Amino acid sequence: xxxxxxxxxxxxxxxxxxxxxxxxxxxxxxxxxxxxxxxxxxxxxxxxxxxxxxxxxxxxxxxxxxxxxxxxxxxxxxxxxxxxxxxxxxxxxxxxxxxxxxxxxxxxxxxxxxxxxxxxxxxxxxxxxxxxxxxxxxxxxxxxxxxxxxxxxxxxxxxxxxxxx
Numbered sequence: 001x002x003x004x005x006x007x008x009x010x011x012x013x014x015x016x017x018x019x020x021x022x023x024x025x026x027x028x029x030x031x032x033x034x035x036x037x038x039x040x041x042x043x044x045x046x047x048x049x050x051x052x053x054x055x056x057x058x059x060x061x062x063x064x065x066x067x068x069x070x071x072x073x074x075x076x077x078x079x080x081x082x083x084x085x086x087x088x089x090x091x092x093x094x095x096x097x098x099x100x101x102x103x104x105x106x107x108x109x110x111x112x113x114x115x116x117x118x119x120x121x122x123x124x125x126x127x128x129x130x131x132x133x134x135x136x137x138x139x140x141x142x143x144x145x146x147x148x149x150x151x152x153x154x155x156x157x158x159x160x161x162x163x164x165x
Contacts, residue, residue, distance in 0.1 A: 005045050008052060009038060015121070016060060022116040023064045025105055036063050054130035057117070061131060065109040103153045111146035114139055 013034070020030035020037075037060040041052070048055050104112060110132065117128045118139070128139045150156060 005042060008056075012053070012056070016056070019057070019116060019121050020060060020064070022120050023061070023113060025101060029067075033060060033064055033067070054127065057131035058133055061109075061113045061117075064113065068109045099155045100150075103150050103156055106153075107146050107149060111142050111149070114142040115146045118143055 016034045016037070017030055020033040021027055024030050024033060037056060040059045040063070041048070041056045044055075045052075104115065107115065113132060114128055117123045117131055118125065123131070125136045125139050125143075129136045132139065132142075
């Protein structure tokens, strides 16, 4: 294997899968997305610089966007939760989380990618810009638009305002 590739995959696989899941909301699709991104990274590994994260994340985001464009728009993945006794607070929390993720799922791919990378992967705006291959201003614009869309989503009207800041 190319120098360092196996080590890189070992260190980053879980984080890449988490990011892919947040983009796709489907564990099987996330695994497929990560595998595809890693194959693409493997073919270019010798050309990648000392810090491969921006390059690999960019592959991941671009591959997701490509898949999203080809996906049939009428299909919406859902997760069936097993029935279990739960109190009203737990049920409300699950419903709110589900509503939030459904709303995030309606965002355009670039806005969703910026939102996931910034707030769920905790990357800096500069790191997000490196991954997406754009300027920091563009990242801020995408984040602003994404948050604005989420703020006006009727399903999220009763969320605490600080959640969408």
